Amino acid sequence: MTLAHNVFVRVTLRNGAYGIGEMAPFPEISGEDQAGSLRVFPLAAKVCLGQSVTHFRKVAKQLREVAWQTPAVRCGIETALLDALCRGMGIPLWGLWGGADVRRRETDVTLPIGPRDQVVDTARAWYARGFRIFKMKIGLEVDEDIRRIEAVCAACPHSKFVLDANEGFSLEQASECMKAMERLRLPVMLFEQPVAREDVEGFVALRRSGTIPLAADESVRSVEDARQLIERQAVDVLNLKITKCGVVESMDIAGMARASGLRLMIGGMVESRVAMGCSWSLVLGLGGFEFLDLDMPLLLAGDPVQGGYAYEGPVLQLWGGSGLGMELREEASSVIVVE
Known part of the structure; x- marks a missing residue:
C-alpha cells in the first residue's frame, strides 16, 4: 500500500x-x-x-x-x-479507563519483506534511532526468511524480534520455521499469525510442538474469535487492533484475555496518530499490554494532526491535554454531515 x-x-x-x-x-x-x-x-x-x-x-x-x-x-x-x-x-482518554499503567513505553518498528541487503539497511537506520525491537514480515519462503532474520540480527546486536507471517505459511512451513528459529537460538519474542485465520487447529498443533510464543492477529476479529482461541488453548498472545474490532469490543477482548491468562499485544492498521492515540490510551488506561506495535505513524509521509502523544525514538510519550489532545491540521476537503 x-x-x-x-x-x-x-x-x-x-x-x-x-x-x-x-x-x-x-x-x-x-x-x-x-x-x-x-x-x-x-x-x-x-x-x-x-x-x-x-x-x-x-x-x-x-x-x-x-x-x-x-x-x-x-x-x-x-x-x-x-x-x-x-x-x-x-x-485524557486513558483516564476514562482508570490509568492502570501510565508510563512511557517502547514500540517495535516494522521491517517489510524485501531483498536482504535492503532490509538490513532499513534495520540499521532504525537501530541508529534507538529501535531495538523489530517486527519482521515473513511468510513467503522459509529459508530466505531465516537468512534475512539472521542478517538483521548480526547487523543490529542485542535486538529482539516479532515475526509476522500474516497467514503466509502452511502448518508444515510454520513448523519448519519454528524449528529453525529454535535451533539457531534467534532472539524471537513472538511468532505472529503463522497460519491462516481459520486454521485454529494449526495454531494448536504448532503451539504443542514448539517453544516460541504464538500470537493471533487476523484470527481474532471479534469476541467470538477470541473465545474460540481461548477455549482451544491455541495461542499465547492476542494482538488487538481497534480498526479490526472497534474500540469497545477490543476492550472486551482484552478483559477476556486477562481473565484467561493470555498475554496482550496491541497494534494497528495504516493509521495516523488519531486511531493510534486511542490504542495507546488503551495501553495506559487498561494496563496489561506486554507487546506494543504502534509504529505506523512513524512510517507515514505526513502527520495530519498536531498535539497529543509524541515519539522520542521508539518511546511513546504521555500528553497533558484532555481526550486525545489532538487537533486536525487542515480542514477536510470533503464533508459528510449527519445531524
Whole structure:
C-alpha cells in the first residue's frame, strides 16, 4: 500500500465538546474499503444521535448491529465519541479507563519483506534511532526468511524480534520455521499469525510442538474469535487492533484475555496518530499490554494532526491535554454531515 484512504470523524456534543476519530479501512483484513465505509457511515452515525455519550457501551452495541461488517466505521465513531466525552470531562482518554499503567513505553518498528541487503539497511537506520525491537514480515519462503532474520540480527546486536507471517505459511512451513528459529537460538519474542485465520487447529498443533510464543492477529476479529482461541488453548498472545474490532469490543477482548491468562499485544492498521492515540490510551488506561506495535505513524509521509502523544525514538510519550489532545491540521476537503 502506498496511499492510505482514511477518513476522519468529528462528533460534537450538545454541550459543545467535540471529539475526533479515524476510519482506517484495510481490505486485506476485513474486506472493508473507503467506499464501503462511507456507505455505512451515515446509517451508523444516526444511531448515535440523541443518545447520551456516557452510555457509550450501549451505543457501541447498537453500532455493531448496523455496522458489523465495517469495524473501521465503528472504530472511527467510537473513538470520536470517547474523545468528546473526555474533552468535556477535562481528562485524557486513558483516564476514562482508570490509568492502570501510565508510563512511557517502547514500540517495535516494522521491517517489510524485501531483498536482504535492503532490509538490513532499513534495520540499521532504525537501530541508529534507538529501535531495538523489530517486527519482521515473513511468510513467503522459509529459508530466505531465516537468512534475512539472521542478517538483521548480526547487523543490529542485542535486538529482539516479532515475526509476522500474516497467514503466509502452511502448518508444515510454520513448523519448519519454528524449528529453525529454535535451533539457531534467534532472539524471537513472538511468532505472529503463522497460519491462516481459520486454521485454529494449526495454531494448536504448532503451539504443542514448539517453544516460541504464538500470537493471533487476523484470527481474532471479534469476541467470538477470541473465545474460540481461548477455549482451544491455541495461542499465547492476542494482538488487538481497534480498526479490526472497534474500540469497545477490543476492550472486551482484552478483559477476556486477562481473565484467561493470555498475554496482550496491541497494534494497528495504516493509521495516523488519531486511531493510534486511542490504542495507546488503551495501553495506559487498561494496563496489561506486554507487546506494543504502534509504529505506523512513524512510517507515514505526513502527520495530519498536531498535539497529543509524541515519539522520542521508539518511546511513546504521555500528553497533558484532555481526550486525545489532538487537533486536525487542515480542514477536510470533503464533508459528510449527519445531524
